[in-house]
């Protein structure tokens with residue numbers, strides 16, 4: 001039996017832009033597998049030290065990569081993380097950077113319980129388009145796409161576009 005080739009997709013962007021919401025729904029609609037790197041690290045305790053400034057554990061990037069390597073080789077993975085420069089470039093067929101307007105993002109992060117420096121730093125991260133620039137450096141520019149992620153209409157449009165892209169990629173590669 002021939003196994004169908006399927007693409008690997010990276011969803012990245014500042015915390016709160018909607019990666020998890022989009023990724024889970026996309027997995028439901030397409031049958032691809034969704035992986036939240038934050039959750040994966042938490043479950044496997046894939047940490048290397050503790051960040052005193054932000055009061056959070058520091059991701060052990062090498063162990064995360066080791067943990068995911070086999071699955072990525074099989075294809076059909078949707079990976080969600082607020083950073084992107086430590087994954088092997090060869091893993092991903094396409095990279096989406098979700099973008100959210102400052103005021104909208106501010107409210108989402110406040111609702112999530114972020115305050116003070118953590119809130120300010122994440123808003124700054126979005127204003128300076130830090131993750132977009134990280135993605136443009138880490139991957140071929142032509143596979144990096146920005147997606148607006150402000151309201152439910154954006155979400156639906158993004159879902160439809162990515163589902164279409166997956167269908168086309170699957171046709172072209174099988």
Ligand code: DAT
Pocket residue numbers: 013014015016017018019020021022108149150151152153154155
């Ligand atoms: P992330 O995974 O990037 O941290 P999330 O998916 O947890 O973000 O979303 C953060 C919050 O914003 C959550 O309450 C759901 C909401 N949200 C996400 N995408 C949205 C959209 N397109 N329109 C309105 N709300 C959205």
